[in-house]
Amino acid sequence: QVRLVExxxxxxxxxxxxxxxxxxxxxxxxxxALGWFRRASGKEREFVAAISWSGRDTYYADSVxxxxxxxxxxxxxxxxxxxxSLKPEDTAxxxxxxxxxTLIAAMTSAASYGYWGQGTQVTVSx
Numbered sequence: 304q305v306r307l308v309e310x311x312x313x314x315x316x317x318x319x320x321x322x323x324x325x326x327x328x329x330x331x332x333x334x335x336a337l338g339w340f341r342r343a344s345g346k347e348r349e350f351v352a353a354i355s356w357s358g359r360d361t362y363y364a365d366s367v368x369x370x371x372x373x374x375x376x377x378x379x380x381x382x383x384x385x386x387x388s389l390k391p392e393d394t395a396x397x398x399x400x401x402x403x404x405t406l407i408a409a410m411t412s413a414a415s416y417g418y419w420g421q422g423t424q425v426t427v428s429x
Contacts, residue, residue, distance in 0.1 A: 304329050304330070305328070305330035305332075305335070305401050305417075306329050308326050308421070309324065309325045310326075310423055312396075312424045312425045314427075318388060320387045320388075321389065322385050323339070323399075324383055325337070325339075325382045326379070327380045327382075327401070332377060332380040333356065334356050335402065336355050336356050336405060336410060337375065337399055338350065338352065338399065339351040339352045339384045339398070340397070340398050341396065341398070342395055349366075352372075353410035354382060362407045362410060372385040389425075389427045392427075393425060394425060395424075395425060396423065398419055398421070399419075399420050403415055
């Protein structure tokens with residue numbers, strides 16, 4: 304069973320930056336594609352970004368494209384989400400998850416994911 308632990312969330316002013324980390328244990332991290340999702344209070348969970356097992360392929364939601372960057376370090380069993388130019392509408396709990404599919408375009412659906420972390424809160428003030 305894969306365990307995922309996110310960190311790096313916090314309170315930041317609009318226009319600021321944060322870097323989230325997700326450390327995995329208990330599974331073959333280097334062979335797993337991963338994704339980040341977020342859920343704002345009172346809203347549905349939303350896909351943010353995904354990365355292939357090699358890190359070569361990435362995919363972003365339109366709402367974060369050009370501002371967020373997903374990356375991974377397989378030697379550290381860690382996936383990152385670099386968030387720049389943050390906006391108040393980015394406020395949410397951010398969660399990482401392991402993908403059960405390899406086609407990156409299919410990774411926008413939460414149904415494509417197996418293991419989930421507990422999440423880390425990101426709050427962007429205006």
